[in-house]
Structure formats: C-alpha cells, structure tokens
Amino acid sequence: MKKVFRILLPIALLLVGCSTADKNDDLSQEHLVYSTVWFQKSPEAKALFYQAFNIAKERVVELSKVKGEKPKAVVVDLDETMIDNSPFQGKMILKGKPFSSDFWEEWSELSRAKATPGAKDFTLFCDSIGVEVIYLSNRGTNELEWTMRNLDSLGFAFVKPQNFLLKDSTSGKEPRRVKTAEQYDIILLLGDNLNDFTEVFEHRGDDWGVSIVEKNRNEFGKRFIIFPNPMYGDWEKSVYKYGKELNEKEKFKLRREAVSAF
Ligand SMILES: [Mg+2]
Structure with missing residues (x-):
C-alpha cells in the first residue's frame, strides 16, 4: 500500500500542478501584479492620495479668494x-x-469602484466653500448612469449629469476643458495622467514627456495636482514606442528594453 502511495502521490501532485498551470497559463498580465498590490495595499499609496487632496484643499481655499466674474470650478479626473x-x-x-x-x-x-482616500471629502469640501467640481473623464458617455450611481453610492457631491464630461468621440480632454472654461473659472485640475492637465502632454516626444514636465515644473502642487498610478497610463505608450497591435511577446520585450541599469 505504502509503495502504491509513493508512486501515486507524485503523479497526483503533477496533475494538480498541471491544472493550476493551465489556469494561470497566460502570464501576459503578470507585470501588473506588483504595481496593483502596491496601489491596493501599500500605506504609501494611501498617504500619497491624502497628501494630494490636502494640497488640493489648500489651493482651493487660496484660489477661491481671487476675484473673478465666473463661478469657480475644480476639474477632476x-x-x-x-x-x-x-x-x-x-x-x-x-x-x-x-x-x-x-x-x-x-x-x-x-x-x-471605491473612493480613493480623501476623494469624497474633497468634493464635500469644495461644495462647502462654493467651488464646483466637474468630473472630466474618458469613461464613455454610455457609462454615465453607471458612473453616477457609483459616485452617488459613495456620497460624492456634485453627482448630477451636467457635472460629468465623459468621452464621446475624442479622447483628448482639451475640448471638454475649453467647454468647461466657457462657464467656469477653472482654478485647479486633478488627475493621475499628465493629459488630465493640459494638451501639451498629449505629444510627449522621444523623452517620454520629461522635458515638458520640466517646463511646467512650477504648476505641480499649484494648479496641477497629480496622483500616483503605476498600473497604467499614457506613459505606457512610450514603453511600447507608440506601437499598435503589438502581441504580448513583443510587449514583454519592450518592457524589458525600457529598463535602465548600470
Ligand atoms: Mg485617470
């Protein structure tokens, strides 16, 4: 009996191993594991969100005091x-x-979706001092109802259709910012992607847009409030050299090539 067991056990383990491997056979998204865990679990991620919203609140207080003809708004991704x-x-x-x-x-x-740390309170804070929040997102216009239901259940302020500018034909956000600026004085912009701030970041060039960041360095923490997102973003286009229709093997290779080492 013992002998049979000795023979059968390794075979059984091998079969279990095979079925697990089958399930996770496609490792094409494996590169997302660490950044997703960081985003979901690290207290550093949470702290960065609180830091960004704390700075945003200070800026809203300061900028809302500046006299102007139009009502003031914060544009958030x-x-x-x-x-x-x-x-x-x-x-x-x-x-x-x-x-x-x-x-x-x-x-x-x-x-x-859950609220990011500090997000709900930030919308309530803006509401309390008379600053409008405009949700400018590249979610599709077909997602409006789902998105409003989501934000409403989280207790966000300004959950009304006119405050949502979702994507219809173009993913560039500039036309929607221009449209917002007709009605409001945009005092602050919040986003995890540089394209959430100004269209200059839409053409990043060979240095991944670093020189454009340098040119705009005084805007960060002043008019642009940026949030951490290591999982995805327009920065990925530089990793993949703006290549379209790349297969997972090619993407794997380009990710490795993007790493700098000594
Ligand atoms: Mg975003």
Whole structure:
C-alpha cells in the first residue's frame, strides 16, 4: 500500500500542478501584479492620495479668494484619481486577459469602484466653500448612469449629469476643458495622467514627456495636482514606442528594453 502511495502521490501532485498551470497559463498580465498590490495595499499609496487632496484643499481655499466674474470650478479626473478601479486590474491579472472595452464595461456597470482616500471629502469640501467640481473623464458617455450611481453610492457631491464630461468621440480632454472654461473659472485640475492637465502632454516626444514636465515644473502642487498610478497610463505608450497591435511577446520585450541599469 505504502509503495502504491509513493508512486501515486507524485503523479497526483503533477496533475494538480498541471491544472493550476493551465489556469494561470497566460502570464501576459503578470507585470501588473506588483504595481496593483502596491496601489491596493501599500500605506504609501494611501498617504500619497491624502497628501494630494490636502494640497488640493489648500489651493482651493487660496484660489477661491481671487476675484473673478465666473463661478469657480475644480476639474477632476475619475479613474485612479477620485475612484479606485484596481479590482479591474486584479481581474486582468487573474484571467491573464488584457484591457478591452467590453471587459472594462463588465466592471464599470457594476458601479462598485471605491473612493480613493480623501476623494469624497474633497468634493464635500469644495461644495462647502462654493467651488464646483466637474468630473472630466474618458469613461464613455454610455457609462454615465453607471458612473453616477457609483459616485452617488459613495456620497460624492456634485453627482448630477451636467457635472460629468465623459468621452464621446475624442479622447483628448482639451475640448471638454475649453467647454468647461466657457462657464467656469477653472482654478485647479486633478488627475493621475499628465493629459488630465493640459494638451501639451498629449505629444510627449522621444523623452517620454520629461522635458515638458520640466517646463511646467512650477504648476505641480499649484494648479496641477497629480496622483500616483503605476498600473497604467499614457506613459505606457512610450514603453511600447507608440506601437499598435503589438502581441504580448513583443510587449514583454519592450518592457524589458525600457529598463535602465548600470
Ligand atoms: Mg485617470
């Protein structure tokens, strides 16, 4: 009996191993693991969000005192600025499945994103001092109802259709900022992507946009409040050299090539 067991056990373990390997066979999203864990679990991530919202509040107080003809507004991005979609990144990892609109909408429709640390209070604070919050996001206009339901359940202020500028035809946010500026004096912009601030970051060039950041260095913490997002963003386009239709093997190679070492 013991002998049979000695023979069968390794075979059984091998079979269990195979089935686990099958499930996780596609490791194409493996590179997201560490950044997602950092975003979801590290207290440093939480602290950075509180830091950003604390600075944003100070700036709103200061800038709201400046006299002007139009009412004042803060323009905020949604995903990974005001709400946390990292469970979607988690699903990408577990399924080994890359981003697609259909896959994203499965998550978005659930309206289950949590508020980022400090986000809800920031909207209530702006409301209390008479500054409007405009949600300018590249979620599709078809996601409006799901998104409003989500923010409403979290207790955010300004959850009304006219305060949401979602993406219809163009993903560039400048036309929507211009439209907002017709009605409001935009005093502050909040986002996890440089494109959330000004269109100059839409053409980043060969140095990944670093020289544009240098040129605008005095705006950060003043008019632009940036949030950490190591999971995804327009910075990835530089990693992949703006290549479209790359397969996972090519992406893997380009990610390795982007690393600097001594
Ligand atoms: Mg975002």
